Amino acid sequence: MKIKAQNALLNYYPSFFDTQVARTLTQSLLSEVAFSQDTITLYGKQHNVPRLQAWFGSAGYQYSGLLMKPFSWTPSLLAIKEKVEHFSGYQFNSALVNLYRNQHDSVSWHSDDEPELGKHPVIASISLGATRTFKLKHKESKENLTIPLVEGSLLMMEGETQEYWQHAVLKEKKASGPRINITFRQLHK
Numbered sequence: 579m580k581i582k583a584q585n586a587l588l589n590y591y592p593s594f595f596d597t598q599v600a601r602t603l604t605q606s607l608l609s610e611v612a613f614s615q616d617t618i619t620l621y622g623k624q625h626n627v628p629r630l631q632a633w634f635g636s637a638g639y640q641y642s643g644l645l646m647k648p649f650s651w652t653p654s655l656l657a658i659k660e661k662v663e664h665f666s667g668y669q670f671n672s673a674l675v676n677l678y679r680n681q682h683d684s685v686s687w688h689s690d691d692e693p694e695l696g697k698h699p700v701i702a703s704i705s706l707g708a709t710r711t712f713k714l715k716h717k718e719s720k721e722n723l724t725i726p727l728v729e730g731s732l733l734m735m736e737g738e739t740q741e742y743w744q745h746a747v748l749k750e751k752k753a754s755g756p757r758i759n760i761t762f763r764q765l766h767k
């Protein structure tokens with residue numbers, strides 16, 4: 579399930595978890611994870627992040643002037659992490675968990691290119707709950723990719739992907755229920 583694009587290494591597995599397992603995991607995560615409404619400060623003004631978030635791992639995580647303190651792994655997150663590690667052959671020491679409450683929640687264009695992630699980060703992205711559209715845009719050629727991330731799917735982003743591409747999950751007009759996304763990452767500290 580390789581997705582072909584220049585300067586990218588993308589592999590998509592739509593049924594990494596079957597629907598029944600995905601539903602159970604969604605319910606467990608909703609009760610285990612203490613999601614918070616974070617704010618970021620831009621030009622001295624505070625803004626609510628347009629989704630709820632929680633950060634897991636041993637070290638804190640800093641982006642856009644926001645320092646996220648880590649929670650310790652919950653049973654469901656650990657089980658998901660172990661399955662992803664076994665399947666992919668990579669190890670991960672942290673995860674960002676996003677809760678998109680409905681179609682109004684989003685993540686704007688960015689690359690996961692924080693220095694702690696290293697030059698060619700490997701990012702394993704698990705989607706649970708509602709399907710939302712994942713967009714990728716090449717920084718130079720402006721080539722576009724659209725992947726509907728379905729419930730129970732795994733998207734692996736590797737190689738030069740973060741260096742050459744940005745990605746986003748934009749607000750949608752069509753009503754959507756809650757979606758949880760987990761991005762497993764390996765932080766080098």
Ligand SMILES: O=C(O)CCC(=O)C(=O)O
Nearest residue numbers: 674685690712747759761
């Ligand atoms: O929700 C998604 O599919 C992507 C989330 C994302 O890009 C991130 O957390 O860095």
Ligand SMILES: [Fe+2]
Nearest residue numbers: 688689690745
């Ligand atoms: Fe991202």
